Amino acid sequence: MKPLVRRGRPRQHTASCGLRAALPPLMAAAISSSSAAAHRLFCSPPPSVRPSGPSSPLFLSFLLKASLKPRSSLRHRSLPPLSASYADDVFAFDDKPREECGVFGIIGDPDAARICYLGLHALQHRGQEGAGIVSSDGTALHSRTGLGLVSKVFSRSSELEPLVGSAAIGHNRYSTAGAASALANVQPFVAGYRFGQLAVAHNGNLVNYDSLRCELESKGSVFNTSSDTEVILHLIATSSSGPLLARIVEALEELEGAYSLVFLTADKLFAARDPHGFRPLVMGRRSNGAVAFASETCALGLVGAEYVREVNPGEVIVVDSHDMSINTSCLLSKKPRKCCVFEHVYFALPNSVVFGHPVHAARYNFGAALARESPAPGADIVIPVPDSGFFAALGFAEASGLPFRQGLIRSHYVGRSFIEPNQEERNLAVKLKLAPIDGILEGKSVVVIDDSIVRGTTSSKIVQLIKNTGKAREVHMRIASPPIVGSCYYGVDTPRAEELISNRLDVEGVRQALGSDSLAFLSLESLKAAFGDEACKFCDACFTRKYPVPPREHEIFNMVDK
Numbered sequence: 001m002k003p004l005v006r007r008g009r010p011r012q013h014t015a016s017c018g019l020r021a022a023l024p025p026l027m028a029a030a031i032s033s034s035s036a037a038a039h040r041l042f043c044s045p046p047p048s049v050r051p052s053g054p055s056s057p058l059f060l061s062f063l064l065k066a067s068l069k070p071r072s073s074l075r076h077r078s079l080p081p082l083s084a085s086y087a088d089d090v091f092a093f094d095d096k097p098r099e100e101c102g103v104f105g106i107i108g109d110p111d112a113a114r115i116c117y118l119g120l121h122a123l124q125h126r127g128q129e130g131a132g133i134v135s136s137d138g139t140a141l142h143s144r145t146g147l148g149l150v151s152k153v154f155s156r157s158s159e160l161e162p163l164v165g166s167a168a169i170g171h172n173r174y175s176t177a178g179a180a181s182a183l184a185n186v187q188p189f190v191a192g193y194r195f196g197q198l199a200v201a202h203n204g205n206l207v208n209y210d211s212l213r214c215e216l217e218s219k220g221s222v223f224n225t226s227s228d229t230e231v232i233l234h235l236i237a238t239s240s241s242g243p244l245l246a247r248i249v250e251a252l253e254e255l256e257g258a259y260s261l262v263f264l265t266a267d268k269l270f271a272a273r274d275p276h277g278f279r280p281l282v283m284g285r286r287s288n289g290a291v292a293f294a295s296e297t298c299a300l301g302l303v304g305a306e307y308v309r310e311v312n313p314g315e316v317i318v319v320d321s322h323d324m325s326i327n328t329s330c331l332l333s334k335k336p337r338k339c340c341v342f343e344h345v346y347f348a349l350p351n352s353v354v355f356g357h358p359v360h361a362a363r364y365n366f367g368a369a370l371a372r373e374s375p376a377p378g379a380d381i382v383i384p385v386p387d388s389g390f391f392a393a394l395g396f397a398e399a400s401g402l403p404f405r406q407g408l409i410r411s412h413y414v415g416r417s418f419i420e421p422n423q424e425e426r427n428l429a430v431k432l433k434l435a436p437i438d439g440i441l442e443g444k445s446v447v448v449i450d451d452s453i454v455r456g457t458t459s460s461k462i463v464q465l466i467k468n469t470g471k472a473r474e475v476h477m478r479i480a481s482p483p484i485v486g487s488c489y490y491g492v493d494t495p496r497a498e499e500l501i502s503n504r505l506d507v508e509g510v511r512q513a514l515g516s517d518s519l520a521f522l523s524l525e526s527l528k529a530a531f532g533d534e535a536c537k538f539c540d541a542c543f544t545r546k547y548p549v550p551p552r553e554h555e556i557f558n559m560v561d562k
Contacts, residue, residue, distance in 0.1 A: 102126030113163035127172030130186035137165035204258035258490035277313030367395025374520030383407035436470030
Protein backbone atom coordinates (compact mmCIF):
# COMPACT_ATOMS: atom_id res chain seq x y z
CA MET A 1 0.00 0.00 0.00
CA LYS A 2 1.31 3.41 -0.93
CA PRO A 3 0.41 6.83 0.42
CA LEU A 4 -0.96 9.30 -2.12
CA VAL A 5 1.28 11.62 -4.12
CA ARG A 6 -0.03 14.93 -5.16
CA ARG A 7 3.06 17.15 -5.21
CA GLY A 8 2.52 20.88 -5.47
CA ARG A 9 -1.23 20.59 -5.06
CA PRO A 10 -2.57 20.52 -1.50
CA ARG A 11 -5.53 18.26 -0.82
CA GLN A 12 -8.54 19.96 0.76
CA HIS A 13 -11.20 17.82 2.39
CA THR A 14 -14.10 19.82 3.76
CA ALA A 15 -15.67 18.88 7.06
CA SER A 16 -17.90 20.57 9.59
CA CYS A 17 -16.29 22.37 12.50
CA GLY A 18 -18.32 20.25 14.89
CA LEU A 19 -16.93 17.01 13.51
CA ARG A 20 -13.37 18.29 13.55
CA ALA A 21 -13.78 19.32 17.15
CA ALA A 22 -14.99 15.85 18.04
CA LEU A 23 -11.90 14.17 16.64
CA PRO A 24 -8.37 13.96 18.04
CA PRO A 25 -6.16 16.85 16.82
CA LEU A 26 -4.23 14.73 14.32
CA MET A 27 -7.45 13.32 12.85
CA ALA A 28 -8.92 16.79 12.58
CA ALA A 29 -5.81 18.02 10.82
CA ALA A 30 -6.02 15.20 8.33
CA ILE A 31 -9.59 16.10 7.37
CA SER A 32 -8.30 19.44 6.06
CA SER A 33 -5.67 17.99 3.72
CA SER A 34 -7.29 16.76 0.52
CA SER A 35 -7.52 17.83 -3.11
CA ALA A 36 -10.00 20.36 -4.35
CA ALA A 37 -8.99 19.29 -7.84
CA ALA A 38 -10.14 15.76 -7.10
CA HIS A 39 -13.53 17.06 -6.02
CA ARG A 40 -13.84 19.15 -9.18
CA LEU A 41 -12.96 16.15 -11.33
CA PHE A 42 -15.02 13.45 -9.65
CA CYS A 43 -17.51 15.18 -7.34
CA SER A 44 -18.80 18.31 -8.98
CA PRO A 45 -19.81 20.35 -7.09
CA PRO A 46 -17.50 19.55 -4.14
CA PRO A 47 -19.58 17.95 -1.39
CA SER A 48 -19.47 19.13 2.17
CA VAL A 49 -18.94 16.33 4.66
CA ARG A 50 -21.36 16.72 7.57
CA PRO A 51 -22.10 14.49 10.55
CA SER A 52 -25.63 13.91 9.29
CA GLY A 53 -27.56 11.21 7.43
CA PRO A 54 -28.19 7.60 8.33
CA SER A 55 -24.61 6.43 7.88
CA SER A 56 -22.87 9.17 9.82
CA PRO A 57 -23.04 7.59 13.30
CA LEU A 58 -21.38 4.51 11.88
CA PHE A 59 -18.56 6.56 10.41
CA LEU A 60 -18.04 8.65 13.52
CA SER A 61 -17.90 5.45 15.57
CA PHE A 62 -15.58 3.97 12.95
CA LEU A 63 -13.21 6.94 13.16
CA LEU A 64 -13.16 7.18 16.93
CA LYS A 65 -12.48 3.45 17.35
CA ALA A 66 -10.09 3.00 14.46
CA SER A 67 -6.38 2.96 14.89
CA LEU A 68 -6.11 4.41 11.41
CA LYS A 69 -4.06 7.54 11.77
CA PRO A 70 -3.40 10.50 9.46
CA ARG A 71 -0.71 9.83 6.92
CA SER A 72 1.60 11.82 4.79
CA SER A 73 -0.04 12.94 1.55
CA LEU A 74 2.33 10.85 -0.55
CA ARG A 75 1.07 7.77 -2.29
CA HIS A 76 2.69 7.18 -5.66
CA ARG A 77 6.05 8.85 -6.01
CA SER A 78 5.26 11.45 -8.61
CA LEU A 79 7.97 14.02 -8.11
CA PRO A 80 8.16 17.11 -10.30
CA PRO A 81 11.34 17.63 -12.34
CA LEU A 82 14.10 18.17 -9.79
CA SER A 83 17.71 19.11 -9.86
CA ALA A 84 20.26 16.33 -10.08
CA SER A 85 21.52 17.25 -6.64
CA TYR A 86 18.12 16.62 -5.08
CA ALA A 87 17.80 13.28 -6.80
CA ASP A 88 21.28 12.38 -5.60
CA ASP A 89 20.34 13.32 -2.07
CA VAL A 90 17.25 11.15 -1.97
CA PHE A 91 18.56 8.20 -3.95
CA ALA A 92 22.31 8.36 -3.48
CA PHE A 93 22.32 4.97 -1.82
CA ASP A 94 20.02 2.84 -3.90
CA ASP A 95 18.57 4.20 -7.13
CA LYS A 96 16.09 1.35 -7.47
CA PRO A 97 12.33 0.99 -7.54
CA ARG A 98 11.09 0.13 -4.08
CA GLU A 99 8.58 -2.49 -3.07
CA GLU A 100 6.20 -0.86 -0.66
CA CYS A 101 5.62 -3.61 1.88
CA GLY A 102 5.42 -7.21 2.93
CA VAL A 103 2.52 -8.96 4.66
CA PHE A 104 2.35 -12.03 6.86
CA GLY A 105 -0.45 -13.86 8.64
CA ILE A 106 -0.83 -17.00 10.74
CA ILE A 107 -3.70 -18.71 12.52
CA GLY A 108 -3.90 -21.80 14.70
CA ASP A 109 -0.61 -21.40 16.58
CA PRO A 110 -0.48 -20.56 20.31
CA ASP A 111 2.66 -18.53 19.66
CA ALA A 112 1.21 -16.64 16.71
CA ALA A 113 2.76 -13.22 17.46
CA ARG A 114 6.28 -14.62 17.72
CA ILE A 115 5.83 -16.60 14.50
CA CYS A 116 4.55 -13.44 12.81
CA TYR A 117 7.58 -11.56 14.12
CA LEU A 118 9.90 -14.10 12.49
CA GLY A 119 7.93 -13.94 9.26
CA LEU A 120 8.34 -10.17 9.14
CA HIS A 121 12.08 -10.63 9.70
CA ALA A 122 12.23 -12.74 6.54
CA LEU A 123 10.31 -10.04 4.64
CA GLN A 124 12.42 -7.15 5.95
CA HIS A 125 13.76 -6.41 2.45
CA ARG A 126 10.24 -5.42 1.37
CA GLY A 127 9.97 -2.58 3.86
CA GLN A 128 12.27 -0.98 6.41
CA GLU A 129 10.52 2.14 7.66
CA GLY A 130 8.05 0.53 10.02
CA ALA A 131 6.58 -2.74 11.20
CA GLY A 132 3.52 -3.86 13.08
CA ILE A 133 1.68 -6.92 14.38
CA VAL A 134 -1.97 -7.40 15.34
CA SER A 135 -3.00 -10.55 17.23
CA SER A 136 -6.33 -12.08 18.19
CA ASP A 137 -7.09 -13.91 21.43
CA GLY A 138 -10.47 -15.11 20.17
CA THR A 139 -12.32 -12.16 21.66
CA ALA A 140 -10.38 -8.97 20.93
CA LEU A 141 -7.53 -7.72 18.76
CA HIS A 142 -4.22 -6.49 20.19
CA SER A 143 -1.87 -4.23 18.23
CA ARG A 144 1.69 -2.94 18.31
CA THR A 145 3.33 -0.85 15.59
CA GLY A 146 6.54 1.11 15.46
CA LEU A 147 9.11 2.84 13.28
CA GLY A 148 12.24 1.16 12.02
CA LEU A 149 13.27 -2.43 11.44
CA VAL A 150 11.37 -5.34 12.92
CA SER A 151 14.22 -5.94 15.38
CA LYS A 152 13.90 -2.35 16.60
CA VAL A 153 10.11 -2.27 16.91
CA PHE A 154 10.17 -5.55 18.86
CA SER A 155 13.60 -5.21 20.45
CA ARG A 156 12.49 -6.79 23.74
CA SER A 157 10.51 -9.97 24.27
CA SER A 158 8.20 -8.03 26.58
CA GLU A 159 6.95 -6.09 23.55
CA LEU A 160 5.46 -9.28 22.11
CA GLU A 161 3.87 -10.41 25.37
CA PRO A 162 0.70 -8.26 25.05
CA LEU A 163 0.09 -9.73 21.57
CA VAL A 164 -1.66 -12.81 22.91
CA GLY A 165 -3.70 -15.29 20.95
CA SER A 166 -3.42 -17.97 18.29
CA ALA A 167 -3.77 -15.72 15.25
CA ALA A 168 -1.81 -12.70 14.05
CA ILE A 169 -1.09 -10.59 10.96
CA GLY A 170 1.93 -8.37 10.35
CA HIS A 171 3.19 -5.75 7.95
CA ASN A 172 6.52 -4.22 6.90
CA ARG A 173 6.37 -0.76 5.36
CA TYR A 174 8.62 1.19 3.03
CA SER A 175 7.71 4.84 2.58
CA THR A 176 7.82 6.85 -0.60
CA ALA A 177 10.51 9.52 -1.00
CA GLY A 178 9.71 12.69 0.92
CA ALA A 179 7.13 11.00 3.15
CA ALA A 180 7.66 12.00 6.74
CA SER A 181 8.49 9.10 9.02
CA ALA A 182 5.52 8.78 11.33
CA LEU A 183 4.08 6.02 13.44
CA ALA A 184 0.71 6.83 11.89
CA ASN A 185 1.89 5.37 8.58
CA VAL A 186 2.53 1.88 9.93
CA GLN A 187 0.14 -1.04 9.38
CA PRO A 188 -1.71 -3.26 10.16
CA PHE A 189 -4.66 -0.90 10.62
CA VAL A 190 -7.27 -1.83 13.21
CA ALA A 191 -10.81 -0.49 12.94
CA GLY A 192 -13.92 -0.95 15.02
CA TYR A 193 -17.28 -0.89 13.30
CA ARG A 194 -20.77 -2.07 14.16
CA PHE A 195 -19.97 -5.77 13.67
CA GLY A 196 -16.75 -5.79 15.70
CA GLN A 197 -13.05 -5.26 15.10
CA LEU A 198 -11.23 -5.75 11.82
CA ALA A 199 -7.47 -5.52 11.08
CA VAL A 200 -5.94 -5.34 7.61
CA ALA A 201 -2.46 -5.38 6.07
CA HIS A 202 -2.16 -4.42 2.40
CA ASN A 203 0.50 -4.76 -0.28
CA GLY A 204 -0.29 -2.96 -3.54
CA ASN A 205 -1.85 0.21 -4.84
CA LEU A 206 -5.35 1.15 -6.00
CA VAL A 207 -5.57 3.20 -9.20
CA ASN A 208 -9.20 4.21 -8.59
CA TYR A 209 -8.59 5.38 -5.04
CA ASP A 210 -9.57 9.01 -5.67
CA SER A 211 -12.91 8.31 -7.33
CA LEU A 212 -13.85 5.79 -4.64
CA ARG A 213 -12.91 8.21 -1.91
CA CYS A 214 -14.92 11.04 -3.47
CA GLU A 215 -17.94 8.79 -3.84
CA LEU A 216 -17.70 7.71 -0.20
CA GLU A 217 -17.23 11.30 0.99
CA SER A 218 -20.25 12.45 -1.01
CA LYS A 219 -22.29 9.94 1.00
CA GLY A 220 -21.01 11.23 4.33
CA SER A 221 -17.85 9.27 4.92
CA VAL A 222 -15.07 11.04 6.77
CA PHE A 223 -11.47 10.01 6.08
CA ASN A 224 -8.64 10.59 8.51
CA THR A 225 -5.79 9.28 6.32
CA SER A 226 -4.72 9.53 2.69
CA SER A 227 -4.13 5.77 2.52
CA ASP A 228 -5.92 3.74 -0.12
CA THR A 229 -6.24 0.97 2.48
CA GLU A 230 -8.73 3.10 4.37
CA VAL A 231 -11.02 3.03 1.33
CA ILE A 232 -11.18 -0.76 1.66
CA LEU A 233 -12.23 -0.50 5.29
CA HIS A 234 -14.91 2.11 4.51
CA LEU A 235 -16.29 -0.05 1.69
CA ILE A 236 -16.52 -3.02 4.05
CA ALA A 237 -18.14 -0.93 6.78
CA THR A 238 -20.81 0.49 4.44
CA SER A 239 -21.54 -2.73 2.56
CA SER A 240 -25.18 -3.81 2.56
CA SER A 241 -24.19 -7.48 2.63
CA GLY A 242 -24.54 -9.56 5.76
CA PRO A 243 -21.61 -11.93 6.47
CA LEU A 244 -18.14 -10.41 6.61
CA LEU A 245 -16.93 -12.54 3.70
CA ALA A 246 -19.67 -11.12 1.50
CA ARG A 247 -18.79 -7.60 2.67
CA ILE A 248 -15.12 -8.13 1.83
CA VAL A 249 -15.92 -9.52 -1.61
CA GLU A 250 -18.32 -6.66 -2.31
CA ALA A 251 -15.63 -4.16 -1.33
CA LEU A 252 -12.92 -5.84 -3.40
CA GLU A 253 -15.14 -5.84 -6.48
CA GLU A 254 -15.04 -2.04 -6.35
CA LEU A 255 -11.25 -1.89 -6.42
CA GLU A 256 -9.00 -1.43 -9.45
CA GLY A 257 -5.27 -2.02 -9.26
CA ALA A 258 -3.06 -4.22 -7.12
CA TYR A 259 -3.73 -5.70 -3.72
CA SER A 260 -2.59 -8.66 -1.68
CA LEU A 261 -4.44 -8.49 1.61
CA VAL A 262 -4.66 -10.26 4.94
CA PHE A 263 -7.58 -9.48 7.27
CA LEU A 264 -7.95 -10.54 10.90
CA THR A 265 -11.04 -10.67 13.10
CA ALA A 266 -11.50 -12.18 16.54
CA ASP A 267 -11.88 -15.68 15.12
CA LYS A 268 -10.98 -15.68 11.42
CA LEU A 269 -8.12 -14.87 9.08
CA PHE A 270 -8.85 -13.83 5.48
CA ALA A 271 -6.39 -13.68 2.58
CA ALA A 272 -7.23 -12.09 -0.77
CA ARG A 273 -5.46 -11.22 -4.00
CA ASP A 274 -6.52 -8.98 -6.87
CA PRO A 275 -7.87 -10.62 -10.07
CA HIS A 276 -4.69 -9.83 -12.04
CA GLY A 277 -2.38 -11.20 -9.33
CA PHE A 278 0.03 -8.27 -9.51
CA ARG A 279 1.62 -8.80 -6.10
CA PRO A 280 2.59 -12.21 -4.65
CA LEU A 281 0.82 -13.97 -1.79
CA VAL A 282 1.43 -17.59 -0.78
CA MET A 283 -0.05 -20.07 1.70
CA GLY A 284 1.80 -22.58 3.88
CA ARG A 285 1.16 -24.93 6.79
CA ARG A 286 3.21 -25.69 9.91
CA SER A 287 3.57 -29.18 11.35
CA ASN A 288 1.11 -28.30 14.15
CA GLY A 289 -1.59 -27.52 11.58
CA ALA A 290 -1.28 -23.72 11.72
CA VAL A 291 -1.96 -21.98 8.40
CA ALA A 292 0.30 -19.14 7.29
CA PHE A 293 0.20 -16.55 4.51
CA ALA A 294 3.16 -14.46 3.33
CA SER A 295 4.31 -12.20 0.52
CA GLU A 296 7.17 -14.62 -0.23
CA THR A 297 8.01 -18.25 0.40
CA CYS A 298 11.22 -17.26 2.21
CA ALA A 299 9.04 -16.23 5.18
CA LEU A 300 7.31 -19.62 5.24
CA GLY A 301 10.65 -21.41 5.35
CA LEU A 302 11.91 -19.36 8.27
CA VAL A 303 8.88 -20.16 10.45
CA GLY A 304 8.92 -23.87 9.60
CA ALA A 305 5.86 -23.80 7.34
CA GLU A 306 5.70 -25.96 4.26
CA TYR A 307 4.73 -24.17 1.07
CA VAL A 308 1.27 -25.26 -0.07
CA ARG A 309 0.42 -22.98 -2.98
CA GLU A 310 -0.19 -19.44 -4.15
CA VAL A 311 -3.30 -17.54 -3.26
CA ASN A 312 -4.78 -17.45 -6.74
CA PRO A 313 -5.63 -14.15 -8.45
CA GLY A 314 -9.19 -13.19 -7.55
CA GLU A 315 -9.32 -15.70 -4.71
CA VAL A 316 -10.48 -15.11 -1.14
CA ILE A 317 -9.44 -17.68 1.49
CA VAL A 318 -11.04 -17.86 4.95
CA VAL A 319 -9.52 -19.81 7.84
CA ASP A 320 -11.70 -20.31 10.94
CA SER A 321 -9.85 -20.58 14.23
CA HIS A 322 -12.54 -22.77 15.83
CA ASP A 323 -12.03 -25.83 13.64
CA MET A 324 -9.18 -24.62 11.34
CA SER A 325 -11.46 -25.18 8.35
CA ILE A 326 -10.33 -23.52 5.12
CA ASN A 327 -12.94 -22.15 2.76
CA THR A 328 -11.72 -20.85 -0.55
CA SER A 329 -13.48 -19.41 -3.57
CA CYS A 330 -12.52 -17.41 -6.61
CA LEU A 331 -15.25 -14.91 -5.90
CA LEU A 332 -13.89 -12.04 -7.99
CA SER A 333 -14.27 -11.70 -11.74
CA LYS A 334 -11.54 -13.46 -13.69
CA LYS A 335 -9.08 -11.22 -15.52
CA PRO A 336 -5.84 -11.85 -17.43
CA ARG A 337 -3.08 -12.83 -15.00
CA LYS A 338 -0.43 -10.09 -14.85
CA CYS A 339 2.18 -10.79 -12.17
CA CYS A 340 4.84 -8.15 -11.56
CA VAL A 341 7.98 -9.22 -13.42
CA PHE A 342 10.09 -6.91 -11.23
CA GLU A 343 9.65 -9.32 -8.35
CA HIS A 344 12.05 -11.56 -10.27
CA VAL A 345 14.26 -8.73 -11.50
CA TYR A 346 14.89 -7.10 -8.14
CA PHE A 347 12.37 -7.23 -5.27
CA ALA A 348 12.11 -10.81 -4.07
CA LEU A 349 14.85 -12.66 -2.20
CA PRO A 350 16.76 -15.24 -4.28
CA ASN A 351 15.65 -18.06 -1.97
CA SER A 352 11.97 -17.38 -2.67
CA VAL A 353 9.69 -19.01 -5.21
CA VAL A 354 7.54 -16.24 -6.69
CA PHE A 355 4.65 -16.81 -9.09
CA GLY A 356 5.75 -20.44 -9.33
CA HIS A 357 9.33 -19.67 -10.46
CA PRO A 358 12.51 -19.81 -8.31
CA VAL A 359 13.86 -16.26 -8.15
CA HIS A 360 17.55 -17.23 -8.24
CA ALA A 361 17.02 -19.34 -11.37
CA ALA A 362 15.19 -16.53 -13.18
CA ARG A 363 18.00 -14.07 -12.44
CA TYR A 364 20.64 -16.57 -13.50
CA ASN A 365 18.80 -17.04 -16.80
CA PHE A 366 18.55 -13.28 -17.30
CA GLY A 367 22.33 -13.00 -16.95
CA ALA A 368 23.06 -15.93 -19.26
CA ALA A 369 20.75 -14.50 -21.93
CA LEU A 370 22.42 -11.11 -21.55
CA ALA A 371 25.83 -12.69 -22.17
CA ARG A 372 24.59 -14.28 -25.39
CA GLU A 373 22.94 -11.06 -26.57
CA SER A 374 25.57 -8.53 -25.51
CA PRO A 375 28.99 -10.10 -24.86
CA ALA A 376 31.95 -7.99 -23.81
CA PRO A 377 34.88 -9.07 -26.03
CA GLY A 378 38.25 -8.58 -24.38
CA ALA A 379 36.83 -8.30 -20.85
CA ASP A 380 38.81 -9.91 -18.03
CA ILE A 381 36.27 -10.49 -15.25
CA VAL A 382 32.57 -10.24 -14.38
CA ILE A 383 31.44 -8.63 -11.12
CA PRO A 384 27.94 -8.03 -9.68
CA VAL A 385 26.55 -4.90 -8.11
CA PRO A 386 25.63 -6.39 -4.73
CA ASP A 387 23.34 -7.83 -3.74
CA SER A 388 20.63 -8.18 -6.37
CA GLY A 389 23.05 -8.47 -9.30
CA PHE A 390 24.73 -11.61 -7.93
CA PHE A 391 22.86 -14.40 -9.74
CA ALA A 392 22.60 -12.48 -13.01
CA ALA A 393 26.37 -11.92 -12.88
CA LEU A 394 26.91 -15.61 -12.19
CA GLY A 395 24.81 -16.50 -15.23
CA PHE A 396 26.65 -13.98 -17.40
CA ALA A 397 30.05 -15.25 -16.28
CA GLU A 398 29.29 -18.91 -16.91
CA ALA A 399 27.62 -18.26 -20.27
CA SER A 400 30.52 -16.08 -21.45
CA GLY A 401 33.35 -18.17 -19.98
CA LEU A 402 34.71 -15.21 -17.98
CA PRO A 403 35.83 -15.46 -14.35
CA PHE A 404 33.25 -14.40 -11.75
CA ARG A 405 34.68 -12.13 -9.05
CA GLN A 406 33.27 -10.19 -6.11
CA GLY A 407 34.85 -6.84 -6.94
CA LEU A 408 32.49 -4.68 -4.85
CA ILE A 409 31.80 -5.19 -1.15
CA ARG A 410 28.56 -3.80 0.23
CA SER A 411 28.20 -2.42 3.75
CA HIS A 412 24.92 -3.61 5.24
CA TYR A 413 25.17 -1.20 8.15
CA VAL A 414 24.73 2.09 6.31
CA GLY A 415 21.23 3.56 6.29
CA ARG A 416 19.72 6.58 4.59
CA SER A 417 19.02 8.70 7.66
CA PHE A 418 22.48 10.27 7.88
CA ILE A 419 22.38 11.80 4.38
CA GLU A 420 22.31 15.58 4.52
CA PRO A 421 21.54 17.88 1.59
CA ASN A 422 25.07 19.00 0.93
CA GLN A 423 27.38 18.04 -1.90
CA GLU A 424 30.11 16.48 0.22
CA GLU A 425 27.73 13.98 1.88
CA ARG A 426 26.15 13.13 -1.46
CA ASN A 427 29.53 12.39 -3.02
CA LEU A 428 30.42 10.10 -0.11
CA ALA A 429 27.17 8.16 -0.16
CA VAL A 430 28.06 5.42 -2.64
CA LYS A 431 31.60 5.09 -1.25
CA LEU A 432 30.14 4.45 2.19
CA LYS A 433 27.88 1.71 0.86
CA LEU A 434 30.10 0.07 -1.78
CA ALA A 435 33.82 -0.54 -1.48
CA PRO A 436 35.90 -1.69 -4.48
CA ILE A 437 38.56 -4.35 -4.06
CA ASP A 438 41.61 -2.90 -5.80
CA GLY A 439 43.42 -6.21 -6.03
CA ILE A 440 40.60 -7.59 -8.17
CA LEU A 441 39.78 -4.53 -10.27
CA GLU A 442 43.06 -2.72 -10.86
CA GLY A 443 44.11 -2.73 -14.50
CA LYS A 444 41.25 -5.02 -15.53
CA SER A 445 38.54 -4.72 -18.15
CA VAL A 446 35.48 -5.29 -15.97
CA VAL A 447 31.92 -6.33 -16.86
CA VAL A 448 29.59 -4.95 -14.19
CA ILE A 449 26.18 -6.64 -13.89
CA ASP A 450 23.29 -4.77 -12.30
CA ASP A 451 19.62 -5.70 -12.23
CA SER A 452 18.22 -2.37 -13.47
CA ILE A 453 18.81 1.36 -13.97
CA VAL A 454 16.20 3.86 -12.82
CA ARG A 455 17.46 7.44 -12.69
CA GLY A 456 21.07 6.51 -13.34
CA THR A 457 22.41 8.56 -10.45
CA THR A 458 23.84 5.60 -8.54
CA SER A 459 25.02 3.73 -11.64
CA SER A 460 27.16 6.68 -12.71
CA LYS A 461 28.77 6.83 -9.25
CA ILE A 462 29.47 3.09 -9.36
CA VAL A 463 31.24 3.47 -12.70
CA GLN A 464 33.35 6.32 -11.28
CA LEU A 465 34.08 4.29 -8.15
CA ILE A 466 35.33 1.28 -10.13
CA LYS A 467 37.41 3.41 -12.49
CA ASN A 468 38.84 5.97 -10.10
CA THR A 469 39.09 4.12 -6.79
CA GLY A 470 39.28 0.56 -8.07
CA LYS A 471 41.55 1.65 -10.96
CA ALA A 472 39.88 -0.59 -13.52
CA ARG A 473 41.02 -0.14 -17.11
CA GLU A 474 37.53 -0.43 -18.61
CA VAL A 475 33.99 -0.68 -17.27
CA HIS A 476 31.32 -2.43 -19.35
CA MET A 477 27.84 -2.08 -17.84
CA ARG A 478 25.38 -4.90 -18.51
CA ILE A 479 21.83 -4.62 -17.17
CA ALA A 480 19.81 -7.79 -16.58
CA SER A 481 16.47 -6.22 -17.51
CA PRO A 482 15.13 -3.99 -20.32
CA PRO A 483 15.25 -0.18 -20.01
CA ILE A 484 12.67 1.17 -17.55
CA VAL A 485 10.59 3.72 -19.46
CA GLY A 486 7.30 3.80 -17.51
CA SER A 487 6.19 4.39 -13.94
CA CYS A 488 4.44 1.65 -11.98
CA TYR A 489 0.99 2.20 -10.47
CA TYR A 490 0.56 -1.22 -8.88
CA GLY A 491 2.47 -1.04 -5.61
CA VAL A 492 6.02 -0.23 -6.74
CA ASP A 493 7.58 3.06 -5.77
CA THR A 494 9.00 4.46 -9.02
CA PRO A 495 9.72 8.00 -10.19
CA ARG A 496 7.71 9.88 -12.77
CA ALA A 497 8.41 8.88 -16.34
CA GLU A 498 10.33 12.06 -17.11
CA GLU A 499 12.82 11.21 -14.36
CA LEU A 500 13.58 7.75 -15.75
CA ILE A 501 16.87 8.04 -17.60
CA SER A 502 15.95 5.46 -20.25
CA ASN A 503 12.73 7.32 -20.97
CA ARG A 504 14.74 10.46 -21.76
CA LEU A 505 17.80 9.00 -23.49
CA ASP A 506 18.61 6.17 -25.87
CA VAL A 507 21.13 3.50 -24.87
CA GLU A 508 24.10 5.51 -26.14
CA GLY A 509 22.86 8.58 -24.28
CA VAL A 510 22.56 6.58 -21.09
CA ARG A 511 26.06 5.17 -21.60
CA GLN A 512 27.50 8.64 -21.93
CA ALA A 513 25.65 9.79 -18.82
CA LEU A 514 27.04 6.86 -16.84
CA GLY A 515 30.56 7.23 -18.18
CA SER A 516 30.97 3.52 -18.94
CA ASP A 517 32.93 2.16 -21.89
CA SER A 518 29.91 0.20 -23.11
CA LEU A 519 26.33 -0.44 -22.02
CA ALA A 520 23.71 -3.03 -22.92
CA PHE A 521 20.30 -4.01 -21.55
CA LEU A 522 18.58 -7.39 -21.65
CA SER A 523 16.01 -7.37 -24.45
CA LEU A 524 12.33 -7.71 -23.62
CA GLU A 525 12.20 -10.81 -25.82
CA SER A 526 14.91 -12.56 -23.79
CA LEU A 527 13.25 -11.54 -20.53
CA LYS A 528 10.01 -13.15 -21.68
CA ALA A 529 11.83 -16.22 -22.98
CA ALA A 530 13.05 -16.94 -19.45
CA PHE A 531 9.42 -17.65 -18.46
CA GLY A 532 8.52 -19.69 -21.52
CA ASP A 533 4.82 -20.12 -22.16
CA GLU A 534 3.97 -18.15 -19.00
CA ALA A 535 5.55 -14.92 -20.27
CA CYS A 536 2.13 -13.52 -21.15
CA LYS A 537 1.12 -13.81 -17.49
CA PHE A 538 3.61 -11.15 -16.36
CA CYS A 539 3.11 -7.39 -16.20
CA ASP A 540 5.93 -5.57 -18.02
CA ALA A 541 4.38 -2.08 -18.10
CA CYS A 542 7.54 -0.47 -16.68
CA PHE A 543 9.33 -1.66 -19.85
CA THR A 544 6.52 -1.22 -22.38
CA ARG A 545 4.04 1.33 -20.95
CA LYS A 546 1.28 -1.22 -21.66
CA TYR A 547 -0.74 -1.04 -18.45
CA PRO A 548 -3.15 -3.92 -17.65
CA VAL A 549 -5.22 -1.52 -15.53
CA PRO A 550 -5.01 1.99 -17.03
CA PRO A 551 -3.74 4.54 -14.48
CA ARG A 552 -6.47 6.94 -15.55
CA GLU A 553 -6.62 9.01 -12.39
CA HIS A 554 -2.88 9.64 -12.37
CA GLU A 555 -3.11 10.86 -15.96
CA ILE A 556 -5.99 13.19 -15.07
CA PHE A 557 -4.08 14.65 -12.12
CA ASN A 558 -1.03 15.16 -14.33
CA MET A 559 -3.21 17.27 -16.64
CA VAL A 560 -4.48 19.24 -13.66
CA ASP A 561 -0.88 19.86 -12.55
CA LYS A 562 0.03 21.16 -15.99
